[in-house]
Amino acid sequence: MGKIKSFLTRTRGTRRLHFTDIITYVYLILGTILMFGPVIWLVFSSFKTQAEIVKFPPRLLPYRQETVVVEGYEDPLPLYTVTLEDGSTAELAQVRRIGLESQLIDPANPDEIIKVPIDQREPIEKVVFSLDNYIEGVESFNFARYLRNSLIVTIFATILTLLINSMAAFALAKYHFKGREPIFFIMLSTLMVPLSVILVPVFLVITTINWNNNLLGVIVPAAATPTGLFLLRQYMLTIPDELLDAARMDGASEWRIYAQIILPLAKPALAVLTIFSVMWRWNDFLWPLIVLSRSEYFTLQIGLNSFQGELNVQWNLILAMTVLTLLPITFVFAILQRNITTGIATTGMK
Amino acid sequence: MTTQSPGNAIREGFSRISYGTNNFVISFLDIIFGTIQRWVGLKGMPYVFVLPNLLVFGIFILFPMLLNFVYAFTGSTEFFLDQRPWVGTANFEQLLTCDNFLDPNSCYQDRFWRSIYGTMGYVIGQVAWMVVMSMVTALILNRGMRGRGFFRSVFFYPVLLSPIVVALIWKWILQENGLLNGIIVSLGYEKLPFLVDAQWARFWVIGISVWAFMGFYTLILLAGLQSIPADLYEAASIDGASEWHAFWSITLPLLMPTVIVVLVLSLIRAVQVFDIVFAFTGGGPGTATLYIVQYIYENGFSSPNKLYGLAASASLLMAGTLVVLTLIQLRFRREEV
Numbered sequence: 305m306g307k308i309k310s311f312l313t314r315t316r317g318t319r320r321l322h323f324t325d326i327i328t329y330v331y332l333i334l335g336t337i338l339m340f341g342p343v344i345w346l347v348f349s350s351f352k353t354q355a356e357i358v359k360f361p362p363r364l365l366p367y368r369q370e371t372v373v374v375e376g377y378e379d380p381l382p383l384y385t386v387t388l389e390d391g392s393t394a395e396l397a398q399v400r401r402i403g404l405e406s407q408l409i410d411p412a413n414p415d416e417i418i419k420v421p422i423d424q425r426e427p428i429e430k431v432v433f434s435l436d437n438y439i440e441g442v443e444s445f446n447f448a449r450y451l452r453n454s455l456i457v458t459i460f461a462t463i464l465t466l467l468i469n470s471m472a473a474f475a476l477a478k479y480h481f482k483g484r485e486p487i488f489f490i491m492l493s494t495l496m497v498p499l500s501v502i503l504v505p506v507f508l509v510i511t512t513i514n515w516n517n518n519l520l521g522v523i524v525p526a527a528a529t530p531t532g533l534f535l536l537r538q539y540m541l542t543i544p545d546e547l548l549d550a551a552r553m554d555g556a557s558e559w560r561i562y563a564q565i566i567l568p569l570a571k572p573a574l575a576v577l578t579i580f581s582v583m584w585r586w587n588d589f590l591w592p593l594i595v596l597s598r599s600e601y602f603t604l605q606i607g608l609n610s611f612q613g614e615l616n617v618q619w620n621l622i623l624a625m626t627v628l629t630l631l632p633i634t635f636v637f638a639i640l641q642r643n644i645t646t647g648i649a650t651t652g653m654k
Numbered sequence: 655m656t657t658q659s660p661g662n663a664i665r666e667g668f669s670r671i672s673y674g675t676n677n678f679v680i681s682f683l684d685i686i687f688g689t690i691q692r693w694v695g696l697k698g699m700p701y702v703f704v705l706p707n708l709l710v711f712g713i714f715i716l717f718p719m720l721l722n723f724v725y726a727f728t729g730s731t732e733f734f735l736d737q738r739p740w741v742g743t744a745n746f747e748q749l750l751t752c753d754n755f756l757d758p759n760s761c762y763q764d765r766f767w768r769s770i771y772g773t774m775g776y777v778i779g780q781v782a783w784m785v786v787m788s789m790v791t792a793l794i795l796n797r798g799m800r801g802r803g804f805f806r807s808v809f810f811y812p813v814l815l816s817p818i819v820v821a822l823i824w825k826w827i828l829q830e831n832g833l834l835n836g837i838i839v840s841l842g843y844e845k846l847p848f849l850v851d852a853q854w855a856r857f858w859v860i861g862i863s864v865w866a867f868m869g870f871y872t873l874i875l876l877a878g879l880q881s882i883p884a885d886l887y888e889a890a891s892i893d894g895a896s897e898w899h900a901f902w903s904i905t906l907p908l909l910m911p912t913v914i915v916v917l918v919l920s921l922i923r924a925v926q927v928f929d930i931v932f933a934f935t936g937g938g939p940g941t942a943t944l945y946i947v948q949y950i951y952e953n954g955f956s957s958p959n960k961l962y963g964l965a966a967s968a969s970l971l972m973a974g975t976l977v978v979l980t981l982i983q984l985r986f987r988r989e990e991v
Contacts, residue, residue, distance in 0.1 A: 328794050332801075335791065336808050338865070342823045343815075345833055349826065361836035472707035479700035487704060494715055498926050500947045501973045504954045504962050505721035506714055508733065525714035528707045558699040559687035563680045587816035589929035590947070594955055605818045609933055612822060619826065626822045633814050641807040648870070649877040 343630070350623040351433045357620045367429040372397050372411045384408065384425040386418070395428065437624035444617070445625045449600060450607040451632075453519060454586060457603055461523040462581040465532055466574060472528075473536035474562050478548060488537075491530050499526060499591055507594055521595040522588070522603070532577045539573035540566060576647045579640075586633060604629045725966035731959050738963075745967040766968060768941045769949040772856075776945060777924040779860045784920045785913065788868045792875035793905075806876070810869035817866070821933035824862045825849070852942035855935050859943050863930060867923070871916045878912030879905070911986075918983040922976060946972055 349357065351366035371380035374397055381397035386408060388394060396408035396418060406422045409415075441447075475481070476488050499506065506525055515521030543566060551561050567574070589605050596602055602610065608629050612622050637644065690702055721735070726745055728738035753760035758767035791809055795802055812820065827833045828848040835845045848854045882905065890900045928947035931937070937944035946968065954965035 325797075325799075328797055328799060331790075331794050332799075332805050336805070339808050339811060339869075342827055342865075343811075346823050346826060358831065360831040361839055362831065362833055468706040468710060471703045475700040475703035479703075481697070481700040484700070487708065490716070491711060494711075494719070497715075497719070497973055497976060500926055500928060500950065501969045501976070502715070502718040502722050503950060503969065504725050504966050505718035507954075508721060508735070509713060509718055511733070524710060528711035528715065533707065557684060557688045557691055558696065558703075559684050559691070560680070562703070563683070583814060587814075589817055589933075590951070594951075605816050605929075608822070609818050612933070622822065623826060626819055630815055630819045633816075634811075637807075637811060637814050641810075642803060645803075645806050645810050645873060649873045 346623060347627055350437055350620070350627045351435075352620055353434075353436070354618055354620050357618070357623075365431045366433060368432040368434070370428045370430055374409065374411050374414050376414055381409075381411075383428045385428055386420055386425045388418075388420070388424075396425075398425070437620045438628070441621040441624045441628075445607065445611050445621070446599070446602075447604075447607075447625065447628055450602050450604045453601060454604040456519055457522050457588075457592070458582055458585040460519075461527060461585045462578060464523060464527045465529060465581045466577060468527060469529065469532040469577070470536050470567060470570065470574065471562065473533050473540055474566050476533075477537045477540035478543075478545070478566070491528075491533060494530055503590075503594060510595060515595070517596055517598045517601050519596075519601060522592045526584070526588075526591065529581075532580070535577055536570060536573050539570050543569050572647070575643070579644050579647055582636075722966050722970060725962050726970050727963075729963050731961065733960070733962065741963065745963040746971075748964065749967055749971070763964070765941060765944065765952075766949055766964075769944045769946045772941070772943060773925060773927075773945045775856065776860060776927065776943075777921065779856075780863050780924045780927075781917065781920050783860060783864045784868055784871060784924075785917055787864055788871035788875055788916065789913070791868065791872045792879055795872065795876055796879040806873070809872050812866045813869045815866065817930035818933045820862060820866045821930055824858065824865075825934060828858060849935065850939055852939055855939055855942050859931050859935060862934065863924075863927065866930065867920070871920060874916055874919075875909070875912055878909050882908045914983070914986050918979065918986070922979055925972070925976060925979070 345364070348364050348366060349362075353366070353368055355369075356363075356367055370383045372383055373380050377399070381399065383395055383397055384406075386394055386396045394410065397411050399407045399409055399417065401407070401422065404422055405419055406425055408418045408420065408425070410418070476484060510516060510521045510525070515524075547565055547569075548561050551565055556564075587605060588603070589609070592603050592606050593609070596606060599607070599610070608622075608625060611617060611625060687702070691699055694702060724735055725738075727740060727742060728735070729741035729744060730738055732738050749763050749766050751762040752767065755761075755767075758764045758771060761767045795806055795809075799805075815823075829835075830845065830847075830850075832848075834848065839845060846854065848858055886904050886908075887900055890904060895903070926947055927945055928951065931943050931945060932948055932951075935943045937948050950965045950969050950972070953961045953968070
């Protein structure tokens with residue numbers, strides 16, 4: 305209790321709770337609701353039945369009407385609390401509904417049919433977190449396949465990005481060679497030209513080397529990222545040359561210098577590039593959309609987008625699949641959130 | 655003396671294994687690269703190191719950039735360059751033919767101009783909101799309250815969500831019978847046509863973009879705020895300056911370079927917006943949220959007769975805009991140094 309109080313009344317330096325502190329906390333709490341609320345709403349909605357999902361106004365919890373199996377009827381019958389003519393209430397199962405009249409039976413006495421107006425009955429509901437949407441969704445939405453493709457793309461693209469950019473950054477930061485300035489300048493000048501500007505010709509290149517519907521076509525083209533190259537080079541410039549000279553003196557090859565001196569020392573910058581690369585690749589959309597047209601090669605994002613575009617796909621299934629798609633990245637974030645936010649804030653985009 | 659927990663033992667085991675494989679990979683590659691080094695000499699090694707990057711860069715970025723010009727100056731719906739007739743500047747003329755440039759209806763390629771005006775509206779609205787919201791959030795997070803790390807992560811979380819997921823979450827909330835209309839009705843008002851009405855759709859496209867990206871810019875601004883030396887504020891308070899005064903004469907001027915970085919980054923990203931809008935409204939209703947990259951995508955990839963030339967020339971015009979924006983940014987950066 306004391307802890308909560310000291311948390312709530314903590315202010316900037318002074319002991320008194322200033323009105324700006326109240327504004328701050330109100331802002332932060334509203335912000336938390338606004339940032340997390342939509343995702344929480346999505347998660348709760350994904351457990352709802354189809355009947356519940358079209359209900360208006362919507363409710364947070366996934367309610368489901370209770371049913372009862374009565375002998376003589378094939379399907380389970382929905383249960384209602386019914387107000388009878390004499391004013392008493394009873395739990396009855398509905399057999400059928402005709403217009404404004406409902407025909408119900410007492411599960412204990414299934415032979416006698418009771419007829420009441422529909423406004424005299426209230427459905428009996430309970431909260432059920434059922435996995436039906438997920439099970440049914442996975443049948444038409446090939447989650448395992450898309451997840452596999454997304455993982456392959458993200459992992460291999462990140463490894464490739466780290467490798468070729470750190471090698472090039474090493475050369476550009478630590479050697480004086482003819483052509484260094486022009487190479488660096490040309491690469492940097494494309495920093496702001498996104499892939500979306502050269503869609504058509506890159507697609508021609510991809511088609512020519514037959515990488516259409518091939519995960520390689522998604523992995524390789526964006527691997528040489530000027531952002532990453534710049535970030536790594538700036539960091540490697542801070543590594544003292546004496547270290548390299550000493551290693552050379554000891555007979556180390558240039559490769560060993562790169563792999564065993566430069567890379568370990570550039571770890572913070574490599575970590576930031578890893579975060580960026582995973583984020584870019586996992587969420588990438590436009591490029592895979594163009595390269596991958598056969599569904600067995602779809603990544604999660606492409607799969608989800610085409611799933612929402614399909615006819616006759618119900619919202620409850622889309623929501624369940626959306627939850628599955630955001631789960632992995634949320635999990636990673638929950639574990640690494642401090643490293644991610646401080647990494648971007650310190651090495652960030654400057 | 656520390657007792658070793660099983661978790662530590664496992665971790666140590668793993669690190670030993672990974673150290674071992676690492677060593678093996680490095681030594682193995684050393685044999686290859688050592689041979690290369692004997693062959694090309696020390697002077698040749700930097701070229702070996704830049705080569706992989708340069709190859710990928712050249713094949714998938716530089717070469718296509720040049721090809722883009724070829725597409726822009728050739729016509730027809732053929733994809734392969736040898737079958738495309740040279741048409742000179744006809745594609746650009748088609749894009750730029752308008753009786754009145756302010757009225758997309760009078761243009762030959764009305765969708766192009768709609769997408770340009772749409773993008774302009776989106777960029778202005780989005781960047782303004784983005785800078786204001788991330789600035790306010792960064793200032794509040796900078797107050798040094800307890801739980802700052804947590805709240806920082808809260809605002810950053812949507813940045814990690816994919817555009818498709820963001821679009822679907824908000825589509826679900828804003829649809830006719832969605833959460834927001836539920837709240838509005840329960841307060842006694844009428845439902846609002848959030849996704850059906852053009853103005854509302856434009857508003858929400860900006861709204862969800864700010865929701866999704868503001869955490870990133872907040873982080874950058876927060877880092878900028880924290881690099882302002884604390885003694886400046888101490889000196890100011892000794893001189894009797896009010897907090898308000900300190901904000902205007904210390905915080906704002908010293909934060910200005912970071913604000914400009916945020917402004918330009920969000921500007922450049924806003925011009926290129928595609929996925930989040932494509933999944934959220936698909937450019938609709940009508941062409942209300944049709945933006946330039948979607949116009950390029952449609953002409954090059956999704957419409958039945960693919961006008962690659964138009965797509966390429968439109969993207970050249972867009973690249974030109976981006977280059978100008980980048981130059982402006984470089985100008986600002988130089989001034990600040």
